[in-house]
Amino acid sequence: MEILGLLLEGFAVALEPINLALIVAGCIAGLFIGAMPGLGSVNGVAILLPMTFLVPPTSAIIFLGSLYYGAMYGGAISSIMLGIPGASTAVATTFDGRPMALQGKADRALVAAATASFVGGTISVVLFTLFAPPLADFALAFGPPEEFALLMLAFATFIGLGGDDIPKTFFSIFIGLMFSAVGLDIVSGNPRLIFFDLPGFYHGINFLVLAIGIYGIGEILWTVETTRGEMVVSRAAVTIRGVVRALADLRHNIRSMLMGSFLGYFVGILPAAGATPGSLMAYGVARTMSKNPETYGKGNVDGVVAPESANNAASTGSMLPMLTLGIPGSPTTAILLGGMVIWGLEPGPMLFIEHKEFVWGLIASLYAANLFALLINIAFIPAFLMVLRMPFTVLAPVIFILCVVGGYAPTQDMHDVWLMLIFGVMGYLMRKLDYPLAPAVLAIVLGPLAEASVRQSLIMAHGSFGIFFERPISAIIMAIAIGLFAWPLIMVVRRLVGPARAD
Amino acid sequence: MKHLGKTAAMAAGLAMAAGAGTVAVSSDAAAAWKPKKPVEFVIMAGKGGGADRLARFIQGIIKKNKLAALPLVPINKGGGSGAEALRYLKDKQGDPHVIMATLNSYYTTPLRNPGLGVDISKFTPIARLAEDTFQLWVHSDTKIMSVKDYVAAVKKAGPKNWKMGGTGKGQEDSLVTAMLEGAYGIKVTYVPFKGGGTVAKQLIGKHIDSTVNNPSEQIGFWKAGKSRALATFTPKRLKAFPDVPTFAELGQNLSYFMQRSVVAPGGIPADAEAYYVDLFDKVYKSEDWQNYLTSKGLLPGWLTGKALQDYFVKEREAHRKLLMSMGEIK
Numbered sequence: 001m002e003i004l005g006l007l008l009e010g011f012a013v014a015l016e017p018i019n020l021a022l023i024v025a026g027c028i029a030g031l032f033i034g035a036m037p038g039l040g041s042v043n044g045v046a047i048l049l050p051m052t053f054l055v056p057p058t059s060a061i062i063f064l065g066s067l068y069y070g071a072m073y074g075g076a077i078s079s080i081m082l083g084i085p086g087a088s089t090a091v092a093t094t095f096d097g098r099p100m101a102l103q104g105k106a107d108r109a110l111v112a113a114a115t116a117s118f119v120g121g122t123i124s125v126v127l128f129t130l131f132a133p134p135l136a137d138f139a140l141a142f143g144p145p146e147e148f149a150l151l152m153l154a155f156a157t158f159i160g161l162g163g164d165d166i167p168k169t170f171f172s173i174f175i176g177l178m179f180s181a182v183g184l185d186i187v188s189g190n191p192r193l194i195f196f197d198l199p200g201f202y203h204g205i206n207f208l209v210l211a212i213g214i215y216g217i218g219e220i221l222w223t224v225e226t227t228r229g230e231m232v233v234s235r236a237a238v239t240i241r242g243v244v245r246a247l248a249d250l251r252h253n254i255r256s257m258l259m260g261s262f263l264g265y266f267v268g269i270l271p272a273a274g275a276t277p278g279s280l281m282a283y284g285v286a287r288t289m290s291k292n293p294e295t296y297g298k299g300n301v302d303g304v305v306a307p308e309s310a311n312n313a314a315s316t317g318s319m320l321p322m323l324t325l326g327i328p329g330s331p332t333t334a335i336l337l338g339g340m341v342i343w344g345l346e347p348g349p350m351l352f353i354e355h356k357e358f359v360w361g362l363i364a365s366l367y368a369a370n371l372f373a374l375l376i377n378i379a380f381i382p383a384f385l386m387v388l389r390m391p392f393t394v395l396a397p398v399i400f401i402l403c404v405v406g407g408y409a410p411t412q413d414m415h416d417v418w419l420m421l422i423f424g425v426m427g428y429l430m431r432k433l434d435y436p437l438a439p440a441v442l443a444i445v446l447g448p449l450a451e452a453s454v455r456q457s458l459i460m461a462h463g464s465f466g467i468f469f470e471r472p473i474s475a476i477i478m479a480i481a482i483g484l485f486a487w488p489l490i491m492v493v494r495r496l497v498g499p500a501r502a503d
Numbered sequence: 504m505k506h507l508g509k510t511a512a513m514a515a516g517l518a519m520a521a522g523a524g525t526v527a528v529s530s531d532a533a534a535a536w537k538p539k540k541p542v543e544f545v546i547m548a549g550k551g552g553g554a555d556r557l558a559r560f561i562q563g564i565i566k567k568n569k570l571a572a573l574p575l576v577p578i579n580k581g582g583g584s585g586a587e588a589l590r591y592l593k594d595k596q597g598d599p600h601v602i603m604a605t606l607n608s609y610y611t612t613p614l615r616n617p618g619l620g621v622d623i624s625k626f627t628p629i630a631r632l633a634e635d636t637f638q639l640w641v642h643s644d645t646k647i648m649s650v651k652d653y654v655a656a657v658k659k660a661g662p663k664n665w666k667m668g669g670t671g672k673g674q675e676d677s678l679v680t681a682m683l684e685g686a687y688g689i690k691v692t693y694v695p696f697k698g699g700g701t702v703a704k705q706l707i708g709k710h711i712d713s714t715v716n717n718p719s720e721q722i723g724f725w726k727a728g729k730s731r732a733l734a735t736f737t738p739k740r741l742k743a744f745p746d747v748p749t750f751a752e753l754g755q756n757l758s759y760f761m762q763r764s765v766v767a768p769g770g771i772p773a774d775a776e777a778y779y780v781d782l783f784d785k786v787y788k789s790e791d792w793q794n795y796l797t798s799k800g801l802l803p804g805w806l807t808g809k810a811l812q813d814y815f816v817k818e819r820e821a822h823r824k825l826l827m828s829m830g831e832i833k
Contacts, residue, residue, distance in 0.1 A: 049559070050566045050574070143710030144694075184583055187695050188672055191583065199590060202583040326723040327704045338556040341795075342563035348723020412578065452697065459694050460710075462663055 010360030022063040027373040030070020037406030040087030041071035041332045057343035058361045066369040072312045073373045076113035084216035089275040089311040092283040096303025111246040113308045114377040120309030121370040123261040124316035136324035139269045144456035149477035151450040156484035157284030176443025179205045200415025207444040209420045216403035217424020256286045256302040257309045264310025268317020274330025275314035282310030536774035544575040545603040547585030558604040584608045589621045595768040599775035605764045610822040627767040628811035630783040634804040635761035637736040640714045662690030668702040668711035679715040686755045718800030743800040
């Protein structure tokens with residue numbers, strides 16, 4: 001009851017005219033920042049943070065929170081329409097969103113993405129409202145061994161991602177892991193894999209450079225080859241009836257939506273993970289749970305719904321450790337944390353006691369931001385669909401320019417633009433030889449996290465792998481992961497043994 | 504968006520008017536040079552870490568109090584423990600539109616990477632804004648109330664079972680840990696994490712047994728009664744922690760500071776240097792900065808010009824000795 005009262009007070013704050021205006025402004029700004037390849041919520045929040053000194057702290061966080069949300073919605077747009085991940089958090093949306101657009105189902109993909117984002121966002125805000133303090137304690141229970149177990153689970157769900165060709169999937173994962181090891185060793189601080197002594201490798205390989213390269217540039221090359229420049233995209237007419245039908249069809253995807261929401265929220269509250277791993281894991285789990293996993297990567301609506309619900313849920317989730325523990329759950333919340341210091345607020349356990357109106361105003365504004373972002377997004381869908389009416393000869397150079405900007409933006413280093421072009425050619429060749437690309441992207445995102453956590457665990461245990469099985473949470477997650485790893489291998493063995501027995 | 508755009512434009516206009524006013528009114532020394540374009544504010548660490556948060560806080564103070572006509576644009580060049588940033592500053596020799604926020608990797612990174620070709624005594628010192636401090640922390644559920652209890656507990660547990668969390672090897676936390684080990688004849692298992700905030704969280708989650716966090720990283724948990732500071736690595740007690748003794752009081756002369764300074768590339772015009780010194784003098788004297796220092800347990804430490812350069816060189820030599828004694832460099 002106390003929570004309800006606090007939430008109502010929060011709504012009174014969030015619905016003040018200035019705050020309401022800021023919510024709408026934040027959602028729209030976020031939508032466009034998210035939709036621009038290379039620019040994501042991190043950049044948006046970092047760029048606009050200094051402007052927020054013009055308003056009180058509560059209004060400032062409401063604006064930035066709405067922007068964060070809007071960016072989660074917006075990221076899906078260029079993933080679906082152009083095949084370039086609009087933001088790191090929308091990489092997984094490319095896997096099935098792009099094929100859907102090519103099949104003339106772009107409107108359905110966009111509606112599915114927006115709706116899933118809404119569901120993910122709403123479920124996570126409700127969880128946040130009801131269980132913030134116990135969940136914060138739960139996040140604390142995750143030390144390095146638990147983190148590693150969880151990451152193993154993520155890898156396990158992706159083993160099946162490359163279709164039936166397990167060796168090629170492993171190859172793709174190992175390529176990604178190798179690139180993720182470039183840069184500085186976190187334990188010794190020594191440089192590793194600095195190819196040709198190029199200084200650009202010191203900051204490691206930003207995974208967006210890989211993702212934009214293989215999806216953006218690789219996609220252009222692939223399309224040029226397969227269509228000889230005469231790409232025909234069946235036009236999707238946008239009608240209100242069409243949107244309603246698309247919404248009604250989503251009832252088949254509720255399971256993926258719920259899974260994505262809970263999983264995304266859960267991953268989001270763990271420090272250092274955030275929305276990108278959350279959305280990739282949700283995609284992997286949705287595929288593993290599916291009765292027809294072979295349809296993933298070919299335009300399965302569940303493949304859009306799962307990562308999109310997860311990334312919104314994770315973005316709310318990552319605010320939880322930020323507010324309750326003062327630990328950012330994602331790069332974006334790290335910047336928000338900096339903002340709170342400037343506003344004179346001390347994030348941490350005392351915030352809920354000392355600055356109630358700030359915390360509850362923010363929570364209430366997330367409910368409102370979610371609704372506005374959904375409405376604004378759906379209203380803009382016809383405008384986004386116009387993109388597909390452009391001839392390929394116009395679209396290809398536009399995509400190319402966006403890729404270059406997207407490759408440059410995260411690190412502001414030309415080195416990464418060249419690297420992205422090389423990855424583009426590499427991605428095209430891998431695709432031509434039928435190697436799955438998604439596992440490589442997953443590996444470069446999760447690789448550094450997994451490496452840090454396994455090495456920290458082993459330092460703690462003086463080299464004994466027992467640490468992963470002695471701690472209850474870690475042991476349970478590890479057991480599930482091992483089961484999932486073993487499953488496709490058992491299937492392969494059965495297939496190999498099966499015919500022999502039949503002879 | 505329209506609404507926001509308008510307010511932002513107004514703010515920019517205001518800031519510009521105010522900035523122009525300041526320059527015209529202030530002393531002749533500072534009036535001679537002012538930036539012609541936005542100034543790059545290089546940060547030697549990645550987004551979201553302690554150094555990054557502090558640099559953005561400084562940017563915020565400048566913006567909020569309208570101290571500069573043209574904005575500072577923060578750029579993170581954290582690669583190689585700041586090697587990327589140091590190299591960048593070296594290549595910008597003579598460019599007065601670049602400044603950099605430093606931390607102690609300013610000394611240690613060039614020492615550990617001689618191949619970088621960076622000599623920090625060639626850069627232009629602007630100002631030292633503060634010295635961050637270190638404390639020895641344990642979880643409040645433990646029965647360890649003093650450094651004496653701590654040493655006994657570590658010895659009883661044995662080096663294999665006592666886990667000290669900290670930032671990367673060769674960075675500040677590991678240097679402080681090595682000093683502690685040397686002074687009390689103890690051995691711990693050092694577990695490196697990505698940043699001080701994560702280290703603090705690991706202690707509260709009881710995954711590690713102790714830390715040497717900056718006060719600012721633990722203060723939230725400390726106020727909530729989740730962690731306990733045993734002693735401070737400073738010669739005098741901190742205002743924010745009047746009840747926590749210093750190691751000097753306990754008979755061990757252990758002190759270590761993390762400097763928070765601003766430097767510019769070498770060979771910039773003297774009047775540009777004067778402009779930045781004047782700008783950061785205003786930041787230093789601002790209420791926001793002074794409040795931050797007191798509440799987060801940092802020590803004020805205004806230094807500039809030759810005195811600051813001498814300090815940098817002296818600290819570099821001290822760190823050379825520390826790293827050599829740890830076997831990190833030859």
